[in-house]
Amino acid sequence: MTIGRRAARPDPLLAVLLVLTVAAVPVFALSDAPTRVLLPLYWALMMVFQVAFALIAGRMSRRFRSGGADDVSRAGRRFWRFSALAFGTMALGNLAQLTQVLIGPLDRTAYMGSSVLFGSLVLGILLLTAGLLRHPNRPEHTAHGRARLRLDTATVLAGAATFGVLVVQPQPRTPGVSWALEFALTLLTQPILFLLLLFGVVRLAFGGLSPFSRRVGLLLGVAAVIQAATQAIPESLYLPGGQPEFALYGANLIGCGLAAIGARLQERTAAAPGTGTGARPDHPFTRLPYAAMAATWALSGVILIGQGLTLRCWVVLGGTMVTTVLIVCRQLLAFQHINRLLAERDELTARLTDLAFHDGLTGLVNRTGFLRTLTSSLYSGAPTTVLLIDLDRFKPVNDTFGHATGDRLLIEVAARLRDRVRDGDTVARLGGDEFAVLATGLTSAEAAVLAGHVRDALSGTVRIGAAEVPLSGSVGAATGTGADFDPDALLHAADMDMYLQKHESRERAARAAAARPLPVDDEGAAASPRYR
Structure with a gap:
């Protein structure tokens, strides 16, 4: 009861995070403030969100440490420790970026980030993804459950990658080896890292054993999608005519702010060490992979009607085919599982019938x-x-x-x-x-x-x-x-x-x-x- 009353009290930190996140897009999209004011504000807010997440994750790691030495506590402690290190690393990169913006010229590096910022971002995402991927799935998963998890995760990521590939394109030029290399580098350095992060979140969501609650997992998944989408947007849209489009910067802030809000909600609702980590029911049916397939089919239709069979359309059609094949494989796996369950049911029915009408000692009819x-x-x-x-x-x-x-x-x-x-x-x-x-x-x-x-x-x-x-x-x-x-x-x-x-x-x-x-x-x- 004491914990419930404490969770019901106002939370100043959560209120601040909510206000900053909600106000991000209107402030940056509608404000007439000069670039010299908005750009440092953007990098400062990014650092605030990342520092907040790092501090909360560090406290959650200590909470799991006091929860015991069992496998679940160790897994939760490791996840939140990786998260604290990841967001701490990204916060240091943003601090270096903010310093450069305040004392340096407003050039492309000030708008899009320096190599130090990019390196901290890559390292932070890799640390966070490592924490997600090292977190165990539910130990009682059957072989069918593990196969279904892989197919569902692959389907969602294939759909997300299709949308990411759609918007990530190098500058128009004649297709060739150099164009393909530039395209692959752009794809690798922008949305793929965030797709890895999304993969980790989806894996935990489907895996059933999670270091956070469902609503926090939903917030983190939305944050990962927003970050993947904003990172996939070409640089030309961030700097049309050489001037920054601050509405997109606000969208970046929303993704980072949602992650910090999710961490704070998990900390508030954790009633005891280890709360939020536990086995969830094994749901044999989830709509997310089917939604991913439907979205890619809809995107294929829009691109085909609007542009015809261009290279971009072929890329989207390829992603659509991949998601469809994965869904077909999942259905075949489900049919195989259903047939096995039916056979087990028939065998159990026969055994129960035999027990109901036969004597257990002699085998005669009862x-x-x-x-x-x-x-x-x-x-x-x-x-x-x-x-x-x-x-x-x-x-x-x-x-x-x-x-x-x-x-x-x-x-x-x-x-x-x-x-x-x-x-x-x-x-x-x-x-x-x-x-x-x-x-x-x-x-x-x-x-x-x-x-x-x-x-x-x-x-x-x-x-x-x-x-x-x-x-x-x-x-x-x-x-x-x-x-x-x-x-x-x-x-x-x-x-x-x-x-x-x-x-x-x-x-x-x-x-x-x-x-x-x-x-x-x-x-x-x-x-x-x-x-x-």
Whole structure:
């Protein structure tokens, strides 16, 4: 709560940065002040924005240092340290430029910048880009996610480069080797550096693990685009007739001011060390690459209608083709990913269906699957036979030999039942030690024969490891059609027959026990049954 109240208080530094940024274009475009006043003011404001960013980035670096030694804190600390060094370097170059403007002549170097300024600018952008590119992506990115990130980034940069190449042209002359070299040098020294910076911002925006929030990332991306566009504008537009066009200088200030404002917003909203850095949701769809492709197609149409198939039009068409090919590759990648997801879905569905209708221990159909098959068989009108099997004295097996032995006995019972039924018959484990068999097309007599085969299969003993486990079971049978029984009624009939078989089995065992002679004691007298 304390942090929230602090963030809600007025921020003088942010207010100053906002005022200077918003007023940049009107002041420089509409002011009648002489060049001797506006030009030093421009370089001074550029230095103010860069110093502000450098100081804020330095504080953010110390904030991440106090956040811990984990990978995220180290990555955030490294990014803001690189940013502080980059903008500090550019500020020193602007200080040298401002000094030269104040004490030197107003020549081309004063307007466009000296070699010291240019060197500091190149070094600063390279430092900033290095910080952006060294920042890790989300570690859980899949191979598909990494490929999608590369294609999206390449598409955006191809679209931006198309616009940059459009406006960057050397002085008109007959195309040749020298013209191509001059064009490449102009392209390299002006917009490409800022496109590298834009690449870093886009990479973090798509990567999901960012040292700044989304709105700050948006501001930095806009700042990079503005700087790339203003740096791509030919020198002839900055100095028409030898006099500076200060509206363009104001646009440069807006790009630099937005970067400083973004850094200050990140510092204000960072509630604790490390805030602003974290994994974002993996969005499988982003509109930015498609917007880049649409923009290049629109630009191609405008250039083709306005100028015809000139060299400039061919350059733009080439950029349009590149962005389109990248989008097609991305779509093919997306289709491949979708097909893989669908295959995984089908596999998961099959596994879930198998788990829903099969017993995990024996692999037999479970009660739900058995009832579904029984219902379908009865509704077909074919004679349906149900055998219910209940193992005798199964609980003593678990108590005497352990549950692992009991499980192995159940698996053995399942295997014996599969061996005794026909292909197409259904064997199920209804739960515990209760099994069932479903067969179609049998008469009552044939069902009785099948029940006898099953009863014979479940008799005797089973050796499980070192244990000799007794095995026997009671089998009840019922046969009918859908006209006479519903599933519950047929199961109930088989259940009643099974209990009848159990009862008869107990009576036979009792008669057999009664028929056995009583044991005789040492004196030749029969022992009392009470002591048997």
